[in-house]
Amino acid sequence: xxxxxxxxxxxxxxxxxxxxxxxxxxxxxxxxxxxxxxxxxxxxxxxxxxxxxxxxxxxxxxxxxxxxxxxxxxxxxxxxxxxxxxxxxxxxxxxxxxxxxxxxxxxxxxxxxxxxxxxxxxxxxxxxxxxxxx
Amino acid sequence: xxxxxxxxxxxxxxxxxxxxxxxxxxxxxxxxxxxxxxxxxxxxxxxxxxxxxxxxxxxxxxxxxxxxxxxxxxxxxxxxxxxxxxxxxxxxxxxxxxxxxxxxxxxxxxxxxxxxxxxxxxxxxxxxxxxxxx
DNA sequence: GCCATATTGTTGCAAGTGCAACATTATGTG
DNA sequence: CACATAATGTTGCACTTGCAACAATATGGC
Numbered sequence: 001x002x003x004x005x006x007x008x009x010x011x012x013x014x015x016x017x018x019x020x021x022x023x024x025x026x027x028x029x030x031x032x033x034x035x036x037x038x039x040x041x042x043x044x045x046x047x048x049x050x051x052x053x054x055x056x057x058x059x060x061x062x063x064x065x066x067x068x069x070x071x072x073x074x075x076x077x078x079x080x081x082x083x084x085x086x087x088x089x090x091x092x093x094x095x096x097x098x099x100x101x102x103x104x105x106x107x108x109x110x111x112x113x114x115x116x117x118x119x120x121x122x123x124x125x126x127x128x129x130x131x132x133x134x
Numbered sequence: 135x136x137x138x139x140x141x142x143x144x145x146x147x148x149x150x151x152x153x154x155x156x157x158x159x160x161x162x163x164x165x166x167x168x169x170x171x172x173x174x175x176x177x178x179x180x181x182x183x184x185x186x187x188x189x190x191x192x193x194x195x196x197x198x199x200x201x202x203x204x205x206x207x208x209x210x211x212x213x214x215x216x217x218x219x220x221x222x223x224x225x226x227x228x229x230x231x232x233x234x235x236x237x238x239x240x241x242x243x244x245x246x247x248x249x250x251x252x253x254x255x256x257x258x259x260x261x262x263x264x265x266x267x268x
Numbered sequence: 269g270c271c272a273t274a275t276t277g278t279t280g281c282a283a284g285t286g287c288a289a290c291a292t293t294a295t296g297t298g
Numbered sequence: 299c300a301c302a303t304a305a306t307g308t309t310g311c312a313c314t315t316g317c318a319a320c321a322a323t324a325t326g327g328c
Binding site: 001002003004006007008009010011012013014015016057108111114115118119123124125126127128130131132133134 | 257
Binding site: 084086 | 321
């Protein structure tokens, strides 16, 4: 229980710091980064919304709305899936790639300050290994 | 960065599980537990809202509203602070104590399944020690 | 092929959260 | 004491999220 409470608190604190820095830099929230990164990795093939859902732990309806916002911001586009009349395929736009790149140094800097600066490489490796099993 | 992403994901996943179980049991969300526990610890003396804020990482306005809800649910009471005309002192009610006690086994059970079952005692100690430094 | 069931995605509504502005009281500095 | 500044808490508004219901298509069993 102690471990869990610390996991909870440290994540909340660091998450807030990261979000705060992104906002201060006039950038969108962290979850946009995750989705943009996955979209970028999937290239021209794009991603089904359900795949975004699986990767980000978002609910279906939140993926739906987040993609709405990404589309609205010109960072991604939706097109009907060729092989599945229900779903849509989402692909990143050049502006989306640019946005992810703009977010990266801010994100990376915050994590460097809040995580990398507080534990050495060996410790981070141990932490990483333990968290993977959760 | 790997460590951070795993910290983020594992916390999100476990947090969702805990919240889901509480909801399924007809109980309020996890943050209520945190606040009720702190109030219970503070006994009849109660707590200032700013102290709740510090302990839970909530924003001031969210503390204000959460206390509204606790009061509305009959789990806590607010009275003006004797030595500070601005603030209020929050105390837990018997129903609040009962609610915290009702939440505990559900909370504990979820953490047992999601955390304790996946790492042994020595590993939990190491994890705990590392997270404390974040 | 037909029909029950599952999967994928969307949306109206209620509830929670962030932001900025505000009211009120404390604190400190001259 | 007077006044600028800080601290505490609240609230209107916009935005986000959860829930439940829904529409549309896919899948599997007969």
